[in-house]
Amino acid sequence: MNTPLTRTRDEGADTEWWRDAVIYQIYPRSFADSDGDGIGDLPGVIARLDHLVSLGVDAVWLSPFYPSPQADAGYDVADYRDVDPIFGRLADADQLIAQAHQRGIRVIVDLVPNHTSSAHAWFVEALAAAPGSPARDRYVFRDGRGPGGDEPPNSWRSVFGGPAWTRTTDPDGTPGQWYLHLFDAGQPDLNWDNPQVRDEFVDILRFWLARGVDGFRVDVAHGLVKQADLADWHYPAETTTGDHVAQARPPMWDQDGVHEIYRQWRAVLDAHPGQQILVAEAWVQPAERLAAYVRPDEMHQAFNFEYLEAAWSAAAQRTVIDRSLAAADAVGAPTTWVLSNHDVLRHATRLALPVGTPRPNGIGAGDPQPDTALGLRRARAATLLMLALPGSAYLYQGEELGLPEHTTLPDEARQDPTWRRTGHTERGRDGCRVPIPWEADSPSYGFGPTDASWLPQPPVWAEYAVDRQRDVPGSTFEMYRTALRLRRDHHGLGRGPLRWLESPDDVLAFAVGAVTVLTNFGDAPVPLPPGVEPLHASGPLTDDGQLPTDVTVWARQPAR
Template identity: 55%
Template sequence: MSQTEELPAIPQPAAPARFEEATHASSGGTQWWRRSVIYQIYPRSFRDTTGNGIGDLRGITTELHQIASLGVDAIWLSPFFASPQKDAGYDVSDYRAVDPLFGTLGDFDELIAEANRLEVKILVDIVPNHCSDQHALFREALASPAGSAAREMFIFRDGLGDGGQLPPNNWQSHFGGSAWTRIHEPDGTEGQYYLHLFDSSQPDFNWDNPAVGDEFASVLRFWLDRGAGGFRVDVAHALVKASGLPDWHGRADGADTPGYPFADAPMFGQPAVHEVFRRWRAICEEYPGERVLCAEANVHPIEAMADWVRPDEMHQSFNFPFLHTDWDAAALKAIITRSLKAFDAVGAPSTWVLSNHDVPRHATRLGAPSPALRPGDGLGPGDAQPDPVLGLARARAATLFMLGLPGGAYLYQGEELGLGDHTELPHEYRQDPTYARTDGERLGRDGCRVPLPWNDSTRSLGFSDADTGWLPQPEGWESLTRQAQESDPDSTLNLYRKALELRGSHHLGLGNLNWLEDTIGGQLLGFGNSGVLVLLNLGSTPVDVPAGEVLLASSATALGAAPAGTGSLVLNPDAALWLRPPTA
């Protein structure tokens, strides 16, 4: 049975669905960002039009109609600014320029024009915590004396111990090693240290200095004036550091700490950071068209994350606890319920995400042996490999379930093709600074950033005229190209298209949520939203499906026949379903 064909109503005597008390009621707001679907483009891996093996802005403009046809509202562009590319563009040397790798400002303007024609917004990925050590402001700081205005743009401190041989505190870099690097002063002597929560080539700005805030206000207006629809804000939780920079004994990415790893982190979630984003919200509101802010704010618990989306701050914030929740019905229900209640309390939409450029794709994550999957990192050729069939089945089901939730949703490029990570990427190709800074102990994120497969026209599967892109694609992607999936009604691409069409026509993003009472031993998770029943079977056996008209199933094998004589259907393991219950 094809998921895109007209699916049959389930005959009686299937029992009607029974629901718990309402968990979430629509806010009544109809702004686009409350129910948006936003598609992340990682420019260097999207489409190359120059033959150098690296994606570019013209490639995005050329293929933008393909993404618009999915039914998304906006595109989030990962950084395309001028950069030495030591951290794939998250090390910015000029916030007002396009890196020549990706094109020119004129190419950006053409992209905006095409997006306007297709009625898709473009969100720019702004990186305000740190810049590149090649940025003019940091070069000036290095050339200036301690205590100068130029140094005050960044976080410089004297070292501890005899001759300042020890770093100012014990903070660790997110990419491994110390978060401090010592410089040579203009006279050649060993001097102060500067803070970098990420790579040593990425000095942190000093957001206690009002001049830093003024600089970024100017940067925002530069891109808003060119037509940007808003901003995704990188590591929004890290801008302001605790006074005195006290020692902290956690790992910067929190991977070694259970529970709420950043609850007491002096470099994350400081109260003064909210003043920064109140100013940014006011800037966005100076422009027409509901320009938006989305925070990458990795703060815990979920109730604290809601502080970032109060009415005068961000419009959205990524829901990392949801992304990191195990394939478990009780755990998913708990985090969704907490998220909706927390965000409802401040009148904001919850925003759901399953994959991005920093984590293993969910088609890999959900098929991987859990002990082998490192937190925040991908799998390598020496690891136990994921089950691709199981991973794809669960990924499709998880996506269908997520898109039924009220609020916003983010999609990562290629997930609509069912792509997993390149889990056997040879180590010589790795470019993530995490890999180098930990001497290979942590593999980094290259596996989820591999160039996309478009068609069979070139050896790089239509990504480039070059034989390969900046990272090689894995074996077997020929069957996953967009071209190969276009005409297959059961393809992952067509599942996404149909799901987004139904999500829009049934107004699920602006809807309500009532949990299904019957969980069938804890393996079935279901809820009602705007007259649609969304079901997910996370168990190992089929479960009975309530009465109703089937709208969409996560695969052609999601549904099966119940035991003879009952006249109903079952939902198979690792599958999801949308149906319309019968009217009373």
């Protein structure tokens, strides 16, 4: 079942490919729809693989495509060893892996171990079982507090809004125990102190390894183990940890016990032929805590969300880059840079907000609208800056087109459980999940063969379509494609080391190999260092060759 990968890069079989790989996130329901039902699917992904070859990425990460009631767009998994019919069949997953490998693209799949769907066979069994039973011990069931157990077992709140506990109903119709769900009520948290849970996920890893996957992106990697006493927590139910809140880690996040789990998983991967990887979605601060997830016997990568959230200023960017590289270097790991994904505002919109604005959880038609041109200019500059840094980098589908957030999405079309669970106070993540445009003049902008689209696409999508940008000098797609070619084939970008250069306060300047990288965060153009030769830039230089505001340039250093 394991399909060998045909390499297209100049690398040996023993090269640690993941240290400087560029990995492209595919959100399957919004990438390409093969059958016209308005939901993207695996055959649609297969049909568009050549786009990724043209772009020049090394691997893809696929968000969940498993059987699911879709309470949280597939992150509520009912069966970890199959494909939901809306996305295709298991044979389609096999074909996707094989077709990607033939093109030299590795395939990473999403693993969701913090919780299952409430439709999972285990949870159905648990609801039918008695308190204290082995079936209930796979999850976190507790008696309630107060008279009659009418109050939740503790004060924890769901990340999506509302309480993190839901009360069950016993077979006789009377109120029963409560179960924990740090996210939606349809996503009950597993009990990772239970050996059955641990054994099950080792088996799931082996199932997909046997089918030829090249790794696993681990959802909520910092959440599996909870503090044993389930102590009350009276602060916001954010997914991020850190010493900025009461100088303590929340009892549901980043507990030391998660590392034992990942050491076991790493041993499973190391025993398998090839170079498969584990990628942590761990919203963990400070950087030293995050680095614990990528020690030599644990995961290979951990998304750098502190970098994603860094303010658009030279000082803030340099601080987070220094801190990130130092923490990762201390454990011999690469830093894994990211600017956008399916959970946050697209950076082409986020960077248009006033510098220092906290990242909002969605923008709607009634909210102040960001400056689209400013956002795109900064997003392009941020991307070239990121792709020059030592380490691996992740791209989110559509960012190579410069897609902004859909900030005028009708509220009645929203499907993110956050919108419902917060009582319509937080719009949530739908705006970054709108199906992407391929062909400006086709139904659903080429997303599928009909006009159907599970989230409505805005009219401006036509100007961002792939066929409006391919082979067009200066387009965002061509900027990305050139950047990835230069990074892959020349100059050692992504491999480092990084050396900071003297520069004005509002300019970030560093050298990687023979390349000088400069980003101008200031209000006025600045001259390039004497003798450098521009290789690539996120926007045009001034007529006299200076670097404008919100532009990044890669330049060849003068010969010595």
